[in-house]
Amino acid sequence: MxxxxxxxxxxxxxxxxxxxxxxxxxxxxxxxxxxxxxxxxxxxxxxxxxxxxxxxxxxxxxxxxxxxxxxxxxxxxxxxxxxxxxxxxxxxxxxxxxxxxxxxxxxxxxxxxxxxxxxxxxxxxxxxxxxxxxxxxxxxxxxxxxxxxxxxxxxxxxxxxxxxxxxxxxxxxxxxxxxxxxxxxxxxxxxxxxxxxxGRPAYQEGKRGFLDDEIPIVEPKKMAKVLAELKNRGYVLGIGTGRPRIETVEPLKTMGLLQYFDENRVVTASDVLEAEKRYPERAPLAKPQPYCYIKGMLGMDAHDEECFNLALPIENGEEILVVGDSVADYMAARSIGCKFAATLTGLTGQEARAKFEELKADYILDDMTHILTIL
Incomplete structure (x- = not known):
């Protein structure tokens, strides 16, 4: 599927x-x-x-x-x-x-x-x-x-x-x-x-930063086991995130998770901002716009024009699954015409179930490890 x-x-x-x-x-x-x-x-x-x-x-x-x-x-x-x-x-x-x-x-x-x-x-x-x-x-x-x-x-x-x-x-x-x-x-x-x-030093110095305080949703070893199983089954794994590249790559690498994702399909907010600079008339491109997921679907080596000109909803939507925790992710997936799995590990936790049921999300998961139950 x-x-x-x-x-x-x-x-x-x-x-x-x-x-x-x-x-x-x-x-x-x-x-x-x-x-x-x-x-x-x-x-x-x-x-x-x-x-x-x-x-x-x-x-x-x-x-x-x-x-x-x-x-x-x-x-x-x-x-x-x-x-x-x-x-x-x-x-x-x-x-x-x-x-x-x-x-x-x-x-x-x-x-x-x-x-x-x-x-x-x-x-x-x-x-x-x-x-x-x-x-x-x-x-x-x-x-x-x-x-x-x-x-x-x-x-x-x-x-x-x-x-x-x-x-x-x-x-x-x-x-x-x-x-x-x-x-x-x-x-x-x-x-x-x-x-x-x-591209410049801090305007207000003295901030420690939070990058070293990242908190995994699930114990990293459990997530790694699931991602490894997905790769073994032949799925191509990608990322579409509102995080800039450094904030995506560094913690996932530290937790041993980055290795499971196709490098050509890791799309971040940094990539979105660069695309907006190249095509200001198309801004905004951030979620819930589908750009980052389309780019992840086609690959980072796909030209932006190919992403913009892709006819939506796509014909083979049943072949693509977006896994997200927010309404913005849901909207992006629906724009593409692909399937959407909502995880109940966002801001409101289990309380989000009612909202995703109302939106008729294709799947609702307690956390990302449950993805194996729907494949």
């Missing part, structure tokens, strides 16, 4: 917890660090203790209600999550400043938001009473039916609602998105490795 099996990484092979921690810390830094907005109300530090990390994660994502909402709307990339949450608070702050500094706020909201613009907002906000309200995110976004990348565009609607200003600056292709992405990478990789990812 199947010939190729493509695995997501976060929530399937490796835990998402440290990614969510890094996402929350990125939002926290951009709100409270003097290098960014420098708001009052919390004290930023680049090397927080575990207790502080737990507090920040709990607050920024409102006991994970914000994360759950974003993921059920088809957003799976941590970079997008950071961008949504930080931009929302930025819009709220600018709406408050608009009451007394309308011209300056309109200039900021109708131009690209970069470091200089954030420094300008910090200066404008001095002495202004403003309270960050993470919990209001879901209430404001629930007013829209936007899904996937349209959720990012909805920020423009919120600007119009809260200030009356017409703008289109909030999108995946924006300088602020790039800034959020690079700041997240500083947190996840730390000072030692971040330059390999973003």
């Amino acid at each position: 199947f010939r190729t099996i493509l695995f997501d990484v976060d929530g399937v092979l490796l835990s998402e917890e440290r990614y969510f921690d890094a996402s929350a810390l990125t939002v926290w830094e951009m709100l409270y660090s003097p290098k960014y907005l420098g708001l009052s109300g919390d004290t930023f530090e680049p090397a927080p203790e575990e207790g502080t990390i737990r507090r920040v994660r709990k607050e920024v994502f409102d006991d994970d209600k914000v994360l759950n909402f974003i993921k059920t709307r088809g957003i799976n990339a941590n970079w997008d999550m950071v961008y949504l949450v930080f931009s929302y608070e930025l819009v709220r702050l600018l709406a408050e400043l608009h009451k007394t500094k309308s011209a300056e706020v309109e200039t900021i909201l109708t131009s690209q938001i970069h470091r200089e613009a954030i420094a300008k907002v910090q200066e404008m906000a001095k002495g202004v009473e403003f309270k960050v309200d993470y919990a209001s995110f879901v209430a404001d976004f629930e007013k829209s039916t936007a899904e996937k990348q349209a959720l990012l565009l909805y920020l423009n609607d919120l600007v119009r609602e809260k200030t009356g200003i017409e703008t289109d600056i909030f999108s995946r292709n924006s300088e602020l998105w790039d800034l959020c992405q690079e700041t997240f990478q500083e947190w996840y990789l730390g000072d030692r490795l971040v330059a390999q990812s973003i």
